[in-house]
Amino acid sequence: MSVLAFYARNSQEALGLVWQHVSLVAISTGAAILIGVPLGIALTRRPAWRGPVLGLANVFQTVPSLALFGFLIPLPFLGGIGARTAIVALVLYALLPIVRNTYTGIAGVDPAVREAGRGMGMTDGQLLRLVELPLSLGVILAGVRVATVVGVGTATIAAAIGAGGLGVYIFRGVATVDNTLILAGALPAALMAIAADGLLGLAERRLAWRRT
C-alpha cells in the first residue's frame, strides 16, 4: 500500500509529527481539565454563572478554527503563530464537554448524600473532596473522554498556523492533490482517536467497577 511505502520513506518526519500531535492534544486537554473542572465546580456554587459560562463555551465551539486563528494572531502572549496559538484554540474547543460534565456530575449528586455529609460535620471543601468529586468522577471522566477524542481530530488544524502535527500531511496532501499524503495524516489521527477513546473508556469502566 502506498501509505505504508510513504511511511517507510519518511519515518523520521512521520514520527516527529505524531509526537507533535500527541503533545498538542495532551497539553491542550490537560490545560482544559485544569481550567474546566474548577470552572464546572464553581458553576455548582454560583448557579447564576451557569448560563453565561456554558453559553460562552458553546460559542467557542461554533467559531471556525481559521477565523479563531485570525483573531488570535495579533494578540500579545496568547497569540502569534506557532504551537501556543494552536493550543489556545484547542483549549477553547475542549472546554465545553469538560465544564458541562463537571457541572452535571456534581449537580447530579443525590442531595440526601450531601446532607448526610453535612450532618457528619463536613466543611464545604471536605464535602467536595470526599463526597461530590468521587461520586461524579465517572461523569467528569466521560467529558474528558469526549474532549480528548474530539481534540485528536481538531488538532489537525494546528498545521494551519505553523504548529505542526498530523494536519501537516493533510494540508500538504490537499494542497498538492495527493491522496496518499492525506491518508498518511488522517489514518494515524483516526487510530489515535480510537486508542484514546478505548483507554479512557477502560478507565471509566474500572472506576464504575471499583465503586460497585
Added chain:
Amino acid sequence: MLYTPLILLLSAGCHRSDRIVVGSKNFTESDLLGEIVAQQIERRTSLPVERRFHLGGTFVCHQAITAGQIDLYVEYTGTAYTAVLKLSPGPDPYSVYRAVAAEYQRRFGLVWGRPLGFDNTFAITVRGADAARYGLKRISDLARVAPRWHAGFGYEFLERADGFRGLAGVYGLRFASPPTAMDLGLTYRALAEGKVDVIAGNATDGQIAALDLVALEDDRHYFPPYQAAAVTRAQVLEAHPEVRRALAELEGRIPDAEMRRLNALADVEHRDIVVIARDWLRVNAP
C-alpha cells in the same frame, strides 16, 4: 477538508445533463470567476445553472469534475501543470497552456477554454514599510535581508515543484529559520501583524494594496504562467454547444489590473460577488 465527502455525497445522485453545475475553489477570485461564468451561461442559454462554490481547493475541484459532480470551473494553467499533472516546470514556460490543454483532453476528457486574460502568479510579498526602508523592488533584492528575516508560506507554495524550494535555489534565499507552514489566508494577517516578514500571496489578491504590502517583481522569471481559463467536461460541450459560445465571449477579457480591481471590490469593499459579476458582465459582455 472535512466537508469534501459530504459535498460529493450531496451532489451525487441528482446529476442530470440539462443542468450546468459550476464549481469554484475556496478563495474570492475563484468564487468571483465562478459567478461570472455562471451568470454568463444563464444570460446566453436557457440552461439552468447550479452553483457549487468554495470547494476545498484544487484537489476537491479536480476530484469533483472528473467524477462528473461539477461540469466546469475556472482553473489556472500553472496549477494544473504542476499540481494536477505533476509535471515539473519545463524550459519553455509558455508551452504550459498547450501541454495542459492536451493532457486534460486525453486523460480526463476535460476541455480548456482560451485564457481569460490575467496571470495570477505567486507574489512574493513584503510590508510596504520594509520595502521602502531596504529598497526592495525585485525578488533578487530580498537575498540581502533574508538571513535576518522570517518567512510564512502556505502548504501549496511549500510543496509544489514551482514553489519555495526552487525559488530559494534560483534567488539564493536563506532565511533566519525554515519558513513557517501555515494556511494561505492567515499569511497576510501574519505579515501585516509583523509575525513574519515575507509571504507568497497571489498577484491578483486585493489584500496586497489594502494592507499596504508590496509584491516583489520576479526578475529571474522563475514562476510559470498561471493563466485562468474555464475547464469544462467535453460531454457537456458536445451536448450544449451554446455553452462553449457563451464562455468564448469571456476569453481574453480580464487583464491583470481588472482582476485585481474585482478582487478588491469583494475583499476590501465587501461588495456582493453576485452584484460585482452582474455589473462586470453588463459592461464587458453586453
